[in-house]
Amino acid sequence: MTPNPRLLAALLGAALLPAMAASHSSATFISEQDLNGDGKVLLAEFKLGRQVEFARMDFDADGVLSEAEYLGEFEGRLMLRVGKIADPEKRREEQQRQMRQAKVRFGVLDADKNGSISPEEFQATGMRMFNLHDRNQDGVVDDTDMKLAEQERKDGKTSFVSP
Structure with a gap:
């Protein structure tokens, strides 16, 4: 798979920003993890962002x-x-x-x-958060997921993550 040039440019820009943990709020998650500014976070975009974040945190560049x-x-x-x-x-x-x-x-x-x-351990924890936000499990965290989260909240269903 060839990465999207806009996504790569966004990732390079993200490397200059402070690292962010995946938020428990879907709206914040999208605003922090949407590297190309299209209002949604694709699974591939999120994984690439996590790779950049890991590399930035690995000060001695030893791979862990x-x-x-x-x-x-x-x-x-x-x-x-x-x-x-x-x-x-x-x-x-x-x-x-x-x-x-x-x-x-x-x-x-x-x-x-x-x-x-390890990079795998770091990616796994990010994936757990991504999957919690991706309520319809379509590989994208977007407005649809926030609407589903809001409906769950209205229905009295509590969740670790919020709309």
């Missing part, structure tokens, strides 16, 4: 993410976010709480428990 690489990358993004909290005590508490959670996430992502996250 160590705990230090994973936590360090997350801490950098976290500092931008918690830096906006005015109260220094609340800022410190939030940073500590989030870093504890990141350490737990690393342990979960390291499925084979070898002390590192």
Whole structure:
């Protein structure tokens, strides 16, 4: 399969942006993962984005993410976010709480428990989130999926991800 030139250009641009985890909100998921700006996230687009994100996080380029690489990358993004909290005590508490959670996430992502996250492990966790957002399982996360999520919410069905 030959990648779409627009998608490749978007991926190169995405390499310059801070890494983002797959969001629990479908609207946010689309806005963060839609690399070519067409209002939807195709499975191939998402997988390519995850590959770029993994390469960006792999600081020593050894093909795996160590705990230090994973936590360090997350801490950098976290500092931008918690830096906006005015109260220094609340800022410190939030940073500590989030870093504890990141350490737990690393342990979960390291499925084979070898002390590192492989590209396959990284891709697998992203795919779980993609599949949760792709409610109609058509390989695309788009407005249709958000409408389905909204209907589920109205019907009282709760989900890990929201519209």
